[in-house]
Amino acid sequence: MNNIEKKLNKSADALVREKKADILKYCGIKIKEKSGFKKEKLFNALIAAAVVIFLVSFAVICYIPIAYKNARQIEESTEAVTGSDAAAPEKKSGAYIFNGLRSAGEPPFPLPEGIPDVKNGYYVYSGIGYDDYVKSGETLKDNGYDYDSTGFGNRYYHRFFIREDSIVYVNYDKEIKEFEIFWYKKSPYAPENGVTEDEAARMLYPEKSSSKLKLHPLDITPEGFYEKTGAQIFVAPTFSFDRYDKMGQPEMKMAENKNYFDCVTLIKDGKSFTVDYDCIASADIDGDGKGEICILNYGITSGVFTFGFCALTDKDPYSGYFQCNHMRLSFAEKDGELKVCGTLKNDETRYYDIKIEKFGGKEYINLYSDGKPLPNWSIPPAFVSSET
Amino acid sequence: MPDKSKNAACEKALMKLAAGDNEALSRLYDIIGKRVYFIAFSVLGNHFDAEDAAQQTFLEILKCAKSYSGGGAYSWITSVAYNQAHKILRKRKPEQELDDAEETEFYDTDPAERLTLLDALDRLPPEDRRIVTLHVLCDMRYAEIAAETGTTEAAIQKRYARAIEKIKKYYGKR
Structure with a gap:
């Protein structure tokens, strides 16, 4: 098999592997995760959780008396300035009511490594290679996102990932090696x-x-x-x-x-x-x-x-x-x-x-x-x- | 021709499926999913419909596993894939051809080497693309492709070599 054939096969394998979940889902079959790596991860997570619980308990026992004292002091000083029944601000005409702003709130997934330039809801990373762009998709999948679809041109790549609570867009400009990521929250409501x-x-x-x-x-x-x-x-x-x-x-x-x-x-x-x-x-x-x-x-x-x-x-x-x-x-x-x-x-x-x-x-x-x-x-x- | 181990693995998974173990479909997909998908792609010429045909094929396998009488699981599944792809092809309206061809520019592509595959394969003329797909991705021999396309083995061989050259040239430009 020559090099071109090998590359085609490799691409085809990846494509078919990726479509597996969708195709089997259509037949009513849900794929089970391979367990080896996950079990190891679970074990590590349990150990980590046990250590965290111990440390938090210790900290709480030491901290409660001090915190209670400080809280009372703050409460007393606030009451003195505002009174305890301060009214909620009145709604202004033309005011913001409810939003679905791009990348609002905390990221619902771990952001890629590096320091992003955050503008207009876009998290932009510079100097990112194509492999790292692909890796970001794998990270999202590890965090429960389903790959939805991809569009591409010769220079720009666009991918979408879906989870119950959010949609994540991942864009990559191959020429200037710029990578951006942003998300929208999905509606938690299922109207009657x-x-x-x-x-x-x-x-x-x-x-x-x-x-x-x-x-x-x-x-x-x-x-x-x-x-x-x-x-x-x-x-x-x-x-x-x-x-x-x-x-x-x-x-x-x-x-x-x-x-x-x-x-x-x-x-x-x-x-x-x-x-x-x-x-x-x-x-x-x-x-x-x-x-x-x-x-x-x-x-x-x-x-x-x-x-x-x-x-x-x-x-x-x-x-x-x-x-x-x-x-x-x-x-x-x-x-x-x-x-x-x-x-x-x-x-x-x-x-x-x-x-x-x-x-x-x-x-x-x-x-x-x-x-x-x-x-x-x-x-x-x-x-x-x-x-x- | 399928290799014996793949045929045997398909046979085993199909038997499990027939016995009511639906999860065997996942195993079956691992063995023959690529062939099913690219058989459909060779007939339909775009990834969008190929995915639909693959879905229908596996649904059909799930439904009909009990009626499978044994002997040639690999060939049986291949023929189911062909049937499903041709079904979609027949349903396809004439004016849809162009639209779907346009769609492949943007849909159903993915990371890593995916660009390589789509760029290279999609840029080939339909007949060349079909030959490369069947030979490289569906493991079909030249003789089988010749029988399938109604031409000679030598013609397929030549055409295949030319198609691979075109792909190489395309790489050279990138």
Whole structure:
């Protein structure tokens, strides 16, 4: 067997090994983990746990009397300043309600070694070789993640991993050896009148029996439903069905797209609405006390950097196209409100306030930084010149 | 032709499956999963459908293990894989061909050497890809492929050598 044949065989072996779980799952068979290594791990873990329990018990016995004394002192001094029944802060109009921000909270898995540059919810590692990128996938699998699917080009690699509580995206740029990882929380809710992940997938891919195409409920709305419309929200790292344009306008429905993109799908009463997205969050941006589903997208222009902001509601979506210097975008929570956060090439971070404003009787989204609005291509020029 | 040890191992796993030990399907997958998958890939030309065909094949094996009469487990499973792949091929709408071909650019790839496999194999013309897949990944001899594709052994051999050259050239460029 020559070298090429060996390489092909090696690749094929890896591919088939990886598909084993999915294929057998389809037949109703769950693969048992090989036990040798796991047993050894379990034994080590038990020894470690016993040592930790002993040390913690010892520390607690020594620490309790001191801690109790300190706690009483702190309690007394706090009561003196605020009174014991300090009221909870009032909810502001336009305030953040509930979110599914990218990489929010503690990482649900051990991060790769090294010090990442954390920006806009992306954990970026530089100088990473391809092998280390592959190794990161193995670490995720060891932590209970199922490999979902991969897309690749000649330079960029994208992988998705799914666990009950989260979706992890792992991207790698082979040319500049940059590796990034981020995650979204999956919804812990299984709404009574909603559809399951499988039902949602079957609805959107009626002709596909493959387990490859999956939808995942996103932890973005209270109780698993979007409160304004009662729709459920799912994301799909890979998809193969119609989607709407970046602004969520149904009349601008794009041709069926079979490429790799992230998209968000709202499902209600057997109907679905899909729009592609880069970043998503839920917040009350129009001040009516209920959240909107806010979606950020990179624009479709070439030569000039633009991005889109679309907020889905129970009526027409609020939307806007904005032009600025190239930025990496995300949503962020700042001062108790949802803001658009952009990181420029020189690492400068800008936060933009989100405002709904009326121009010519129609409501538009505007973004302000230090009182100045970003150029908004959606607002008719006459209003832009007079208002800004 | 399957080697005797693989055939015997398949036979044993199939018997266990027929006796109600469903976990034997996992063992069966280890032995013949690669062949099933790439038989389907050789027929369907994309990983997306190949996975579907592999799923259907193993489901069929699970359902029909009891009716398997013994003798040639390896060949029997291979023919089930062919049948399932052809079933999907027949169901496939004509306009789907192009779309699915586009999909393989992005789906079902994986780490390490995976790029090597897909890049190299997917860039071959369909007939060359089929020959390389059957010979290298499904352990089929030139004569078997010739019978399968309705051509001569010498033609397959030549075509195979040319396909391997193309893959080598592609490596050279990377």
